[in-house]
Amino acid sequence: MTDKSVTLGVNGSNFNYPVLDGTVGPEVVDIRKLYAQTDMFTYDPGFTSTASCESKITYIDGEAGILLHRGYPIDQLAEQSTFMEVAYLLLHGELPKKGELDQFTYTISRHTMVHEQLATFYRGFRRDAHPMAVLCGVVGALSAFYHDSTDITDPEQRMIASHRLIAKMPTLVAMAYKYTLGQPFLYPDNSLTYTGNFLRMTFGVPAEPYVVNPIIENAMRRIFILHADHEQNASTSTVRLAGSSGANPFACIAAGIACLWGPAHGGANEAALNMLREIGDVKRIPEYIARAKDKDDPFRLMGFGHRVYKNFDPRAKVMKATADEVLAELNIKDPVLDVAKELEHIALNDEYFIEKKLYPNVDFYSGVILNAIGFPTDMFTALFALARTVGWVAQWNEMIADPDQKIGRPRQLYVGATQRDYVPCDKR
Numbered sequence: 190m191t192d193k194s195v196t197l198g199v200n201g202s203n204f205n206y207p208v209l210d211g212t213v214g215p216e217v218v219d220i221r222k223l224y225a226q227t228d229m230f231t232y233d234p235g236f237t238s239t240a241s242c243e244s245k246i247t248y249i250d251g252e253a254g255i256l257l258h259r260g261y262p263i264d265q266l267a268e269q270s271t272f273m274e275v276a277y278l279l280l281h282g283e284l285p286k287k288g289e290l291d292q293f294t295y296t297i298s299r300h301t302m303v304h305e306q307l308a309t310f311y312r313g314f315r316r317d318a319h320p321m322a323v324l325c326g327v328v329g330a331l332s333a334f335y336h337d338s339t340d341i342t343d344p345e346q347r348m349i350a351s352h353r354l355i356a357k358m359p360t361l362v363a364m365a366y367k368y369t370l371g372q373p374f375l376y377p378d379n380s381l382t383y384t385g386n387f388l389r390m391t392f393g394v395p396a397e398p399y400v401v402n403p404i405i406e407n408a409m410r411r412i413f414i415l416h417a418d419h420e421q422n423a424s425t426s427t428v429r430l431a432g433s434s435g436a437n438p439f440a441c442i443a444a445g446i447a448c449l450w451g452p453a454h455g456g457a458n459e460a461a462l463n464m465l466r467e468i469g470d471v472k473r474i475p476e477y478i479a480r481a482k483d484k485d486d487p488f489r490l491m492g493f494g495h496r497v498y499k500n501f502d503p504r505a506k507v508m509k510a511t512a513d514e515v516l517a518e519l520n521i522k523d524p525v526l527d528v529a530k531e532l533e534h535i536a537l538n539d540e541y542f543i544e545k546k547l548y549p550n551v552d553f554y555s556g557v558i559l560n561a562i563g564f565p566t567d568m569f570t571a572l573f574a575l576a577r578t579v580g581w582v583a584q585w586n587e588m589i590a591d592p593d594q595k596i597g598r599p600r601q602l603y604v605g606a607t608q609r610d611y612v613p614c615d616k617r
């Protein structure tokens with residue numbers, strides 16, 4: 190809290206609103222009393238200037254291209270941390286000591302299996318169902334299986350539900366992939382790392398042993414960490430809003446998955462690789478740059494631009510380096526990577542992109558790596574959801590524990606018809 194305030198003059202009266210400051214980043218004007226005092230709402234479609242909550246989890250400086258999780262820079266975490274370490278950090282606020290990490294990893298590993306009835310649930314879908322459609326259904330359905338962790342007023346139940354969601358997402362995502370192939374589901378193997386276990390459930394078969402490739406395991410570790418959390422983005426805000434009504438955590442995460450699916454958000458990784466493949470050759474890049482700049486053409490460069498970053502998305506930098514490393518280590522030549530690099534180079538030197546501060550975001554290079562590892566494009570957003578579950582769960586816990594939190598209920602600027610009387614059909 191600062192002793193600063195701002196004054197708003199309304200109809201000849203002055204109203205003062207306190208200015209609150211965080212540890213870093215923009216101050217906020219506390220307008221909670223605005224409507225009661227002035228009978229006016231603020232108007233901020235898309236919440237471009239609105240802080241919806243207080244949080245200690247993730248800080249983004251969009252102008253400087255900085256991303257911190259509990260104060261730790263994303264590039265340091267991606268380079269030196271494990272996904273279990275980052276999950277603990279996001280949930281509990283501090284990097285775990287060895288004993289804490291071992292206990293957390295053990296706890297998560299003991300929740301990796303899912304109820305056998307859930308496997309039957311998958312069989313209700315068409316084999317060509319989009320994995321995100323399956324996840325929306327299956328994750329929401331978890332609340333039908335785990336009644337003992339849906340009382341959100343009980344901190345112990347909240348933590349069990351959190352552990353279950355973090356632990357079961359890799360199993361559920363791998364099952365969604367196996368189902369599209371018509372291959373049998375593999376049970377988790379708790380002797381593997383979180384990432385290694387996911388790779389085995391995804392690419393392994395019961396007919397032979399699966400050996401986790403360390404290059405791929407390291408790439409997936411980084412990709413999961415880069416996607417773990419990102420402040421109050423659309424899907425995280427969806428989870429918080431759903432949670433503010435007291436909905437159970439499984440339903441809240443299913444709501445987050447549904448929101449993430451959109452091509453303007455997590456669906457952009459799938460759309461970006463499809464776009465790069467459609468471009469196909471560096472010679473066709475100018476045609477697509479022109480379309481992206483054409484106001485009459487709805488086409489946008491997928492994987493470019495961001496609501497907050499008006500500089501490089503720090504995750505895109507790590508992702509680009511990882512793409513180079515993984516393709517080299519796997520000895521894969523993918524012309525799409527050349528198209529991506531040339532497209533980035535041309536766009537970043539084009540006045541339109543410079544003026545609008547459009548840079549590659551986390552989704553621009555991730556598809557190149559995921560494709561090299563062997564994932565089909567329709568699995569990309571499911572992988573994003575897998576990783577983002579730790580962030581959603583951390584933010585949901587923070588919201589529930591926030592004494593200021595209440596049910597989210599925005600208002601509106603009404604521009605519809607004023608009151609009028611009903612006209613019977615034969616008189617219209």
Ligand code: SDX
Pocket residue numbers: 235418419421422423452453454455457481482488489490491492493494495496497545547550551552
């Ligand atoms: C994610 O919020 C998060 O943190 C999300 C995320 C996370 O980790 O949770 O980071 C993950 O969702 C990354 C973003 C993935 N989406 C895409 O790559 C889709 C393509 N990008 C855009 O659709 C767009 O950039 C958004 C949706 C990401 C951001 O849109 P904004 O902030 O609402 O900005 P805008 O749509 O108002 O665009 C501003 C201007 C517009 O031009 P004008 O109307 O001002 O003339 O920039 C233009 C837009 O037309 N523009 C683009 C563009 N993105 C914005 N023009 C061409 N290509 C693009 N990609």
